[in-house]
Every structure is written in structure tokens, then in C-alpha cells.
Amino acid sequence: LAKTTQPISMDSYEGQEVNITCSHNNIATNDYITWYQQFPSQGPRFIIQGYKTKVTNEVASLFIPADRKSSTLSLPRVSLSDTAVYYCLVGDGRLAGANNLFFGTGTRLTVIP
């Protein structure tokens, strides 16, 4: 299983763009990169997933360089409600079953007014 490394915490002012980078040096060919968001006392919520290059949805963008050894979650113009823990996961797309969904320590993002 590919191990992920993220910053423990980040602070940002409201309205700024936030980029959270995740390192996954031993990512395998069939691995997908997924980001989840978790608010206090709630279950994680899926944000975005990608395999290579760039993926964008209504919430965020995910940038994955050609070597795929890292990925960057980009949150445009954050608001106070984006204060949460963000988890980067790497899992084998061939495997059925959630045993490959291992959450690391996550990045605690605090948005400051």
C-alpha cells in the first residue's frame, strides 16, 4: 500500500486559494488518488479523485504531475466553512473492497476571517 505524507496543518485567510500537497512516492501503476474532507464529529466526505494530470469539479481541483509521486488539492477562494481535516488516500483501482482505503493523519486546514 502506498503511504501518503501531508502537512499536519495549514492556515489560510478567507477568500484565498489553498493548495494542499500530498506525497506518495511509492504509488503503483493501478493506484488512484482520492481526497476526503472531514468536519468535526462527522464522517469524511469525498471531494475529488484522479489518476493523472488534472481533475476539476465544482468543489476543488486536483493536480497530479506526470510521475504521480505527489498530488495537490486546490481549493479556490476558501471560506470559514472549509475549515476541516483533508485526507489524501492512494488505493489500488483493481481491488474490490475498502481495505485499500487507508487514511493518514490528514491536514487540518483552518480558515481565518
Next chain:
Amino acid sequence: KAGVTQTPRYLIKTRGQQVTLSCSPISGHRSVSWYQQTPGQGLQFLFEYFSETQRNKGNFPGRFSGRQFSNSRSEMNVSTLELGDSALYLCASSLEGGRVQETQYFGPGTRLLVL
């Protein structure tokens, strides 16, 4: 469509007791996974059920068990509770195989406190 529901939301038990937690997945979802979340260990995978069968298991002792019913609802049981079992227990469901490409939908969790 209703989301994943978990009952009870909060629970207080004493050491040595056992506890059963319940999870109702999103309608139509057949895969149910359980996770334990603690401040020290973070989010850890317990086990996953699909079509009433345990398909995957994490690294937890045999005191932690679960089952899935024909309507995909799932229960997890912890016997002989220890103080370290105090945690937020999360259930997640997904549509079919639980592959990483499928979105996992998490419930609000059951917060268990063992005294």
C-alpha cells in the same frame, strides 16, 4: 435519497461490557465498511461486508466483529470492552464492489465512551 444512518449516535459503556452498533447504508448500496477513529491512531479500517460476507478485514483483534443482513444493513459488535475502544465508529457504504474508484459515503458515526 437518505444518507448513511448509524445508531445510536452516542453510547457510554463500562469495561468488560459488549456493544452492538448499527448501520443502514444508502438504498441500493451493497458494500458496507466500518472504521474506528481515535485522536491517537486516526481513521483505521475495521472490516468490509459485501453481500452478507466479510470481504476484507483490518488489523483489529477478534473482539471486533460484524455482520451484514440481506437488506445490506450492518452491525458491528465489540465484546469485552477496553478503555482504548473509546472512539468514533464510522460506517461507510458504496454501490457495488467498494473499489477505490467508487465514492464511499460515510455516516455521522457512533461515539462510544468506555469507562
